[in-house]
Amino acid sequence: MSGTFVGMPAFPEAARAALADSQLRSNLAHATATIRAKRAAVVAEIEDWEELRVAGAAVKDNTLAHLDEHLVQLEAALTARGARVHWARDATEACAIVAQVARDHRVEEVVKVKSMATQEIGLNEALAAEGVAAWETDLAELIVQLGDDLPSHILVPAIHRNRAEIREIFVRRMKDVGRPAPDGLVDDPARLAEAARLHLREKFLRARMAVSGANFAVAETGTLVVVESEGNGRMCLTLPEVLVSVVGIEKVVPTWADLDVFLQLLPRSSTGERMNPYTSTWSGVTPGDGPQEVHVVLLDNGRTRALADEVGRQALRCIRCSACLNVCPVYERTGGHAYGSVYPGPIGAILNPLLRGPGVDAQVDSLPYASTLCGACFEACPVRIDIPTVLVELRAQVVDAHRPENRAGAPKPEAVAMKAAAWWLRSGDRLRRLERLSSAFGRVADRFGRRRLPGGRRALGRLPGAGAWTGARDLPAPPTESFRAWWRRTDGGRS
Amino acid sequence: MSARDDILQAVRRALAGTDATSVPVPTGHRDRPATADVVELFVERVADYRAVVERCSVDEVPDAIWSALPAGARVVLPPESPWAVAGGTVDTGLSATELDGFDAVVTGATVGIAETGTIVLTHGPGEGRRALTLVPDLHVCVIRAGDVVADVPAAIRLLDPLLAQTWISGPSATSDIELDRVEGVHGPRSLHVIVVG
Numbered sequence: 203m204s205g206t207f208v209g210m211p212a213f214p215e216a217a218r219a220a221l222a223d224s225q226l227r228s229n230l231a232h233a234t235a236t237i238r239a240k241r242a243a244v245v246a247e248i249e250d251w252e253e254l255r256v257a258g259a260a261v262k263d264n265t266l267a268h269l270d271e272h273l274v275q276l277e278a279a280l281t282a283r284g285a286r287v288h289w290a291r292d293a294t295e296a297c298a299i300v301a302q303v304a305r306d307h308r309v310e311e312v313v314k315v316k317s318m319a320t321q322e323i324g325l326n327e328a329l330a331a332e333g334v335a336a337w338e339t340d341l342a343e344l345i346v347q348l349g350d351d352l353p354s355h356i357l358v359p360a361i362h363r364n365r366a367e368i369r370e371i372f373v374r375r376m377k378d379v380g381r382p383a384p385d386g387l388v389d390d391p392a393r394l395a396e397a398a399r400l401h402l403r404e405k406f407l408r409a410r411m412a413v414s415g416a417n418f419a420v421a422e423t424g425t426l427v428v429v430e431s432e433g434n435g436r437m438c439l440t441l442p443e444v445l446v447s448v449v450g451i452e453k454v455v456p457t458w459a460d461l462d463v464f465l466q467l468l469p470r471s472s473t474g475e476r477m478n479p480y481t482s483t484w485s486g487v488t489p490g491d492g493p494q495e496v497h498v499v500l501l502d503n504g505r506t507r508a509l510a511d512e513v514g515r516q517a518l519r520c521i522r523c524s525a526c527l528n529v530c531p532v533y534e535r536t537g538g539h540a541y542g543s544v545y546p547g548p549i550g551a552i553l554n555p556l557l558r559g560p561g562v563d564a565q566v567d568s569l570p571y572a573s574t575l576c577g578a579c580f581e582a583c584p585v586r587i588d589i590p591t592v593l594v595e596l597r598a599q600v601v602d603a604h605r606p607e608n609r610a611g612a613p614k615p616e617a618v619a620m621k622a623a624a625w626w627l628r629s630g631d632r633l634r635r636l637e638r639l640s641s642a643f644g645r646v647a648d649r650f651g652r653r654r655l656p657g658g659r660r661a662l663g664r665l666p667g668a669g670a671w672t673g674a675r676d677l678p679a680p681p682t683e684s685f686r687a688w689w690r691r692t693d694g695g696r697s
Numbered sequence: 698m699s700a701r702d703d704i705l706q707a708v709r710r711a712l713a714g715t716d717a718t719s720v721p722v723p724t725g726h727r728d729r730p731a732t733a734d735v736v737e738l739f740v741e742r743v744a745d746y747r748a749v750v751e752r753c754s755v756d757e758v759p760d761a762i763w764s765a766l767p768a769g770a771r772v773v774l775p776p777e778s779p780w781a782v783a784g785g786t787v788d789t790g791l792s793a794t795e796l797d798g799f800d801a802v803v804t805g806a807t808v809g810i811a812e813t814g815t816i817v818l819t820h821g822p823g824e825g826r827r828a829l830t831l832v833p834d835l836h837v838c839v840i841r842a843g844d845v846v847a848d849v850p851a852a853i854r855l856l857d858p859l860l861a862q863t864w865i866s867g868p869s870a871t872s873d874i875e876l877d878r879v880e881g882v883h884g885p886r887s888l889h890v891i892v893v894g
Binding site for chain 2: 229232233234236237240249250253254256257260261263264267268269270273274277283288289290291295339340341342345358360361364365368391392394395396398399402403406407420422423425431432433434436437439440441451458459461462463465466469473475476477478479480481482483484485488490491492500502506507509510512515
């Protein structure tokens, strides 16, 4: 139904293609500029915003430090309120659990609330393989699904599409999967939203099973929270008989009171509103109201791997607001597809390698480099994830994973050079010999170097065998006399 | 080993040797300086979402409800509506399709949040089950001025987490097309809030 990220090229290659797409760049520049202005305005209204960020980070850190206890408590609270709790080590297990519930109820379709966890595990594709159609009901997800496309933003997966493109997708595809787009549909956003309302209403009214994620799961009371805008979430959480919620284990917060921090941080950081239109909370089964069979799937899928990373575990604080995407100069230009994951942007550049580990996949290994380390993401993050620091740590891990001793095949020139440098620098005697060689080379370079750097020093241009490095950088000619030689000759500058 | 035990063990392994001392959580947001007029702020903030909002006295409520409803509207009511609405149908477990046949719903609310312009339903007999305020296209919500609190922390303190809740801030909306806000998707496209007292 929708495409797949499997087999995507590494970031530099994918980014090059994205940068050449001027329509994409103009759509993204417009959308991210709009959301940045909205966010800045509502964040400025909260005088103690910085303190709220500290509180959000602290609550999450304290929870992660005792995650096992909170998960056991969450399970007990959910079970006590009539929910069935399942645990899934990975995507395959989680998809199998949801598919089994669908089989038990003999449903051929499910309606879905927008959920990053279910995208991460590829639930729609897994259900399709079982003959169950999963209908995305969030407007942007619907645009992506109908357009046979891939999500490119955490909050607004169709951010790369403008209104004209969306109209075209609706007109072409709605009729194949249900109620057709209204005749004479124009590309006014209000009319497009109405077309989605009409198209999905019949699916909401007949659906017997829904699948959701959760923004928060309160351990103490077994309360799940879904934050949304359109009402599609409420439709899915309320009308069907059976509800399955797939929840990453890092979504847990200890108490109901902790939500007062996050329900302020999330909407302002995410859509730039004081509050999102709808927030639903429920604790297991509510007799006589909504689904009477409620399942919760607690998902690991790499989260315990990320938790074991001392520097990287702060990424598990993430509340999926996407503020870091909207302020990132790299994301704004390449868009989300170049990151090759449902988690794009700065958070994706750390979350994907943390969930999957370095040295496994060249595409994932390329992500920590998809950043200028400018730090705008850290400043925007409502739970203060220090993304630049984690990026640097992950770069080191990627390099370590590719060291020759950890890797078959010929060593890279960089590794050879570093090894040679280590040998030369290990003794003063060797260093002296190296300096003599270097000075000799410096004298030659000074005579033949055609460029001159500011200050008068000569420099060399492109060098054979190191074209990739020297093609864009001048190599300064080494000094004709080393510092140590100068010190000896002049008695430390005194003579 | 079960997936549950595996995951819990992986969590414990990941945390082994880390400092489990709690970091202090600032709580200044729980006692901010008082807002001068919370009801006035509430009215202003609800209106910002392009919802209709008005204030009236207890005696004027029936009239206010009546004028909020379009002529000939089919109206559905929660089981114990505090206000009589002539011609309204009381929800006795209507199916989703039956609910879809109504134009409007009139309910009470549990808490209002001034800072964010939010009404919170906890779905008791005066507010009805969750689907009731979702499927009809117009939601008329009557809230007592005394139930309006200043901000989110104050509301969280008052609310019972074991009750299903719906927090409503304006009519249903989306920002999914070019990140511009458009009102009116799947939930009620019109929200009319009447603040009493």
